[in-house]
Amino acid sequence: MNRLGGLEAVLFVSEGPVPTGELAEVLELSTETVEELLTELGAQLVEREAGVVLRQVAGGWRLFSHPDAYAYLERFSSSATSRRMSSAALETLAVVAYRQPVSRTQISEIRGVDSDSAVRTLERLGLIEERGRLGLPGNPAVYGTTGLFLERLGLNGLDELPPLADHVPPAAFVASLEESLRPGPE
Amino acid sequence: MNRLGGLEAVLFVSEGPVPTGELAEVLELSTETVEELLTELGAQLVEREAGVVLRQVAGGWRLFSHPDAYAYLERFSSSATSRRMSSAALETLAVVAYRQPVSRTQISEIRGVDSDSAVRTLERLGLIEERGRLGLPGNPAVYGTTGLFLERLGLNGLDELPPLADHVPPAAFVASLEESLRPGPE
């Protein structure tokens, strides 16, 4: 794999803008070399009239779909693949519905898997939305379901969601840990 | 925007493999033309040693980072890279892949060991999913593999799974197994 390909791969999978310094670290190159490669990659994309463009945004570099492809993407966004909900997304939706307002970290913790991409998909589909921020370090956003969600399920309000079946109580060891660490009399 | 760029943009934003028919619809082209464009895009990526490859998986087309760039991605993001699976989970996955739809009891029967926890793990990883319920007491769920399973294995469909017959132990092994369990006098 040549260095340009490595750079392209990193930018391809990244979920947000990547700062030059981070690219340099990941690719084990100097920032000067990374800057040269970025320029080269950008120029190549323009030259071959690719469907993707490289932009410097918010302190980093990121690949975007080409603005001229907008019409195609609009059609694609209402097509089957784009609309198909993965089981991960459905599970995340169920968790948000019953635990709202809930943060991404909490969702991931409940599901036992990283749920960031599922949260993004549901947000894009307009089924969940941000509902404020927690007063914790990093001010994480919390999410809730939208009117569209209720509409699609044919519900008048969240109170019409069916009650949860009883689930197994947390393992005994957590309870005993909690007990032994909870200071002061109960 | 030329048609090749349009195709590239759609594949770039897609969150799953896109079937040829859907690409044709979105790009307003015939399936034959789309197939030609897909071949061209794939060839171009190979030719310029790009960091991205085009693969036909799980009944559709999707862009992936080049496998040779994996080392960079490992350094870049832990969420993009996957963990090693236990052999219990893998054996269970193999049983589900070849015997689907299959219930937990059937899986445990074949493996000779309780497989509930492995089934849960695979479900959580999105590699298998519930496929309905059996009309037996307790209505046990049956499981099948997901599109993600095909994608991870680089298969286009279940028919591309290597034939199980190739993995049946050789006659000599069978004979010696039989020998070991022969009830006759020694």
Added chain:
Amino acid sequence: MTFQVRTTVFEGPLDLLLQLITRHQVEITAVGITGVVAEYLAFLEEMEHLDLDVTSEFLLIAATLIQLKTRSLLPAGDELDLDDELALIEERDRLLSRLLVCVTFKDVAALLRMRMQDGARYVPRTTGFDQVMRTPPAVVEIPATASDLARIVSAVLSRRDAELELDHLDLDLPSVEEAIADLRLRVGVESRFDDLISHCRTGVEVAAYFLALLELARWGLIEVTQRDWLSEIEVRRRDSGEIDLTSEWAT
């Protein structure tokens, strides 16, 4: 012949039997059914001795093996009940075919592992549309009803609880490092530990904060007092000189 119970790894009775048989095949002298059965039973005994959960599956296979062994010890000329004989052969064939199926899937699982390892090196993009393209699709179909969602959440929650119970060593533990950072921000001139952990939802989170508390005390950044074991834990910030220490919990 001896075996090392503690170093032998097997998964379930079929796996154990397979391992015993294949090991004998490596040896030059054919030990045959008697040897295999003896070893299998010895394992079983050892497992009970180790207070392991011996499942009915183990016992069932043991029963078949004992029958096979008994039969093999009978002199050839003895009169045999034909029905018993057939039943035994049937039982043996069932065990044999289960062993074969088990071996087959073990073999194919190894292939799947290789394919998945290769496959994992191809990473797709999961970010979806760009910010500017975040227009919701015209039609959204949720492939579930409200009761499906309730069922899914119940499954997720019980799965989490079950996992807590079974794999507690693999728990994704809350970060003590983060708790330390949070405490350093939030500890006032005087605080109560109870208030500092009021947002914690689980016992393990409280545990993380407790460890963070001990760590900060060790660094001399805070002072911790508790009159007796029933009273509140009081936390007091000490003069906050910029001390940059690395925690043992850093990963």
